[in-house]
Amino acid sequence: MSDAIDRREFLGRGWKAGIVMIGCAGAWTSWDLLRPLPGSGLGGxxxxxxxxxxxxxxxxxxxxxxxxxxxxxxxxxxxxxxxxxxxxxxxxxxxxxxxxxxxxxxxxxxxxxxxxxxxxxxxxxxxxxxxxxxxxxxxxxxxxKGPPPGTATIEEPPRGESCS
Ligand code: FES
Structure with a gap:
């Protein structure tokens, strides 16, 4: 009988440990997805x-x-x-x-x-x-934002045919 209780207690603790681990994995994944990106990619x-x-x-x-x-x-x-x-x-x-x-x-x-x-x-x-x-x-x-149409700070007319 005492073996059955120990087994039940063991399984209960195992379930609790599993739930805690799943919670930690979920929290880690959420943090990993939502944390700010480092400043080295586009936007940095x-x-x-x-x-x-x-x-x-x-x-x-x-x-x-x-x-x-x-x-x-x-x-x-x-x-x-x-x-x-x-x-x-x-x-x-x-x-x-x-x-x-x-x-x-x-x-x-x-x-x-x-x-x-x-x-x-x-x-x-x-x-x-x-x-x-x-x-x-x-x-x-x-x-x-780019300058309004008509702005001309350089004097460089087209030098040849368009590429398109
Ligand atoms: S997207 Fe229309 S002219 Fe460039």
Whole structure:
């Protein structure tokens, strides 16, 4: 008889331990899903290229940051690839020296300023800084809306045929 009680007590404790373990696993999974992401992916700060390698006649695409990096005068700028019209990926066209959106034909100069098409403004920009190692860091959590149509801080007319 005392064996039966011990077995019953043993099974009861086993069930309780199992329920506690399932609860812990559930809590861990919830925390893992809901915790804030570290700041290294899109939405965080992403290292790109050396500041002295940023070109002033073209744009370098940085996939991890969804960004084009270029130099406008002394300033390094990071232009978000997302078209301000309906969000398609804007492509850099070396032939024309402009950004071109294949979806509805919006075009932007190398500074991301609106040139033509249905986009309501220029390309949006991410925050940029150069770290101690001379690498350009793009803060993809900080977005500045692109300038209104008609803004022209650089004088770079299309240099050739469009890519699209
Ligand atoms: S999404 Fe780029 S022009 Fe429409």
């Amino acid at each position: 700060i992403i290292e790109t290229i050396a500041a002295d390698e940023v070109p002033s006649d073209t744009a370098v695409y940085v996939r991890a940051a969804h960004t084009y990096v270029t130099r406008i005068g002394d300033e390094v700028v990071a232009l978000w690839q997302k078209c301000p019209h309906l969000g398609c990926r804007v492509a850099w066209c070396d032939n024309s020296g402009e950004f071109e959106c294949a979806c509805h034909g919006s075009r932007f100069n190398r500074a991301g300023e609106h040139r033509s098409g249905p986009a309501p403004r220029g390309m949006d920009r991410f925050g940029v800084r150069v770290n101690e190692q001379g690498i350009v860091e793009v803060d993809t959590g900080t977005v500045a």
